Amino acid sequence: MSSDLIMTVDIGTTNVKIALFDLDGNKTFHFERRCTESTFNGRHEIDPRKWWVAFSIGVNSVEEKMKRHIRAICISSQGPTIVLVDENGRLVHKAVSWLDNRGAERIHWLRTQGLDEQTASTTAKLLELAKIVNGRTYLLQPSDYLILKLTGLFVNATFHQYGYSPWYKEVLEKFELSDTFLIPSLVEPSKAIGRIIKRVAKHFRLPEETIVVAGAPDFAAALIGTGTLRPGIVCDRAGTSEGVTLCSDAKIDVPGLITTPFFMGNFWKISGVLTSSGKAIEWVANSVARFRSIEELSLSSIRRPTGVIFLPHLVGERSPYWNENLRGVLFGLGLEVNAKSLIVSAAEGVAFAVKHIIDEMKKAGAKIVTIRTTGGQASNELWNQIKADVLGMNVEVVQPDAELLGCAILAASYLIEEPFMQIAQRLVKVKKHFIPDEKKNAIYDKLYQIYLELHERNLDLFDKLKLCSSDS
Missing domain, CATH: 3.30.420.40 (ATPase, nucleotide binding domain)
Structure with missing residues (x-):
């Protein structure tokens, strides 16, 4: 060594x-x-x-x-x-x-x-x-x-x-x-x-x-660090914001997403970007639920699905809406809802937003085999399981800091004079699989339809709210 x-x-x-x-x-x-x-x-x-x-x-x-x-x-x-x-x-x-x-x-x-x-x-x-x-x-x-x-x-x-x-x-x-x-x-x-x-x-x-x-x-460093270098793999880079990128062997134009050449082979990169995903979860935890930190917080006992639908668009949204007027919504609040369940509902809302991007890819004909997640959210097993349950797909974790590993692979490529794609194939390993719960997925599918309808029914209200804010 x-x-x-x-x-x-x-x-x-x-x-x-x-x-x-x-x-x-x-x-x-x-x-x-x-x-x-x-x-x-x-x-x-x-x-x-x-x-x-x-x-x-x-x-x-x-x-x-x-x-x-x-x-x-x-x-x-x-x-x-x-x-x-x-x-x-x-x-x-x-x-x-x-x-x-x-x-x-x-x-x-x-x-x-x-x-x-x-x-x-x-x-x-x-x-x-x-x-x-x-x-x-x-x-x-x-x-x-x-x-x-x-x-x-x-x-x-x-x-x-x-x-x-x-x-x-x-x-x-x-x-x-x-x-x-x-x-x-x-x-x-x-x-x-x-x-x-x-x-x-x-x-x-x-x-x-x-x-x-x-x-x-x-x-791009995360694509290398997660081994998203073959068609059909989606890299879900989940941090303050979130990037969802598919390596595709076909050029597919997806409304609201960005299709550009991949950096290797004859592949294509199909990407969607969420403006505030981890930031939205943190905001709910800190500003609404009033917990200073969620790192040590036990949330595994919270019943899922929570039944509360959260739109995580606190500062507008990029994919697939590209609408700076969108704002966050908590829908379905009741007396039984507590601070911890709100945090979990925020994670569910982020997962719905990821699902929206992936569903748009699928509707346009993209082939998706597996999802690899990285970033701060990937270090939380509950968040990973929520994504698997919402998406109805296996979610693979390589390591939370794929950008850092990706940079290490790029530097190693220079030092040992070996193509970085080969080094990535050798060094990137899937450490854990999260398998969807079929019963939860069936309920999440119904809640997801409400999530989508909440956007469509309120698009004009978001615009009116923006005008009111401008007037003040």
């Missing part, structure tokens, strides 16, 4: 995570630190320096004897989140989170101009930011910002296929943004970017020869 270690980093919406892996995929170190955003009136921003502080604390907590064996660093991050820096690498604005709704009124028009929903959302924000930015500015994602701090190099670390970068030169040119915003050179995942700066190596007591290897957006 090699003593070489890989440091992997994932900058999430809520936490910065750091892990060390050996070349056999064994995790030998784990660190997490929460980084909160500032939110106001639909604006979601964060100072990128918080990520660097979290990274610094994490690296400094690694034992010296382990640091000596680190050969590579690989980073993934949430997004599309916009980090703006000038040509000298200085920040010119707080990072604008993917949750931010500035420019939302332009999204429909941008979609009529041929942009997909995700690119339209990012472009809408850029059109607003262009009004306040002075001079030419580099567009970075959170992972690119950390790479800049480590190497001094401007890069766009992602796959070259369409759908993996939030910005494209031709889009900037089309909407007259190319004189304001610069896109760094693309470096594909598993390729070397460069060594860390000497003073950075000295500061962190890392080997000077440590190489920074290009990672991938968190959803």
Whole structure:
């Protein structure tokens, strides 16, 4: 067994995570630190320096004897989140989170101009930011910002296929943004970017020869880390938000979802994105049920299905509605409902939202064999069982932090000169299967129909509610 270690980093919406892996995929170190955003009136921003502080604390907590064996660093991050820096690498604005709704009124028009929903959302924000930015500015994602701090190099670390970068030169040119915003050179995942700066190596007591290897957006790193590299596998990446991505051998256009080329073979990626899934469960637990933490909370005794239907759209919704006016709903409250059952109903509501995306895939003709879940929710067995019962399908757990493992696989690909797909096949293992309860699934199917009808019947009311909020 090699003593070489890989440091992997994932900058999430809520936490910065750091892990060390050996070349056999064994995790030998784990660190997490929460980084909160500032939110106001639909604006979601964060100072990128918080990520660097979290990274610094994490690296400094690694034992010296382990640091000596680190050969590579690989980073993934949430997004599309916009980090703006000038040509000298200085920040010119707080990072604008993917949750931010500035420019939302332009999204429909941008979609009529041929942009997909995700690119339209990012472009809408850029059109607003262009009004306040002075001079030419580099567009970075959170992972690119950390790479800049480590190497001094401007890069766009992602796959070259369409759908993996939030910005494209031709889009900037089309909407007259190319004189304001610069896109760094693309470096594909598993390729070397460069060594860390000497003073950075000295500061962190890392080997000077440590190489920074290009990672991938968190959803793509999770596809690698869950082994979602064959047709028919769905990766359910469940964290603050949620991404549901199918590897398909056929190009299938699904209303409300995004179909783009996969990063390997002749496959296609069909994706749906939920805006607030884990965040919605956390909100119910903290703000409604008044529990500080749900990690140690026993909920297995709560009767399921709860009979309370929760719409988890606390800040609008992306797939399949792409409607920023949607809001959360608790439907079916009664005197028998208690705080814990509300938390479980929130998890059921998130599972219904996942089912909606998967059902849309199936209706369009997509073939789905199995679902692999990862992220914070995947560490909770009850949440996994709820998803299996709602979906009526087996749910497989590989490991909760698939983004970190995916980055380790990408870095290992560079170090040992082996394609990352082969390494993933060797290292990714399913650790547990959750099998649906047929009786519960039959009841959930009926509740799911009510869940769908709640949306349809109230679409006009959500719009009216938005107008009332604007008036105030």
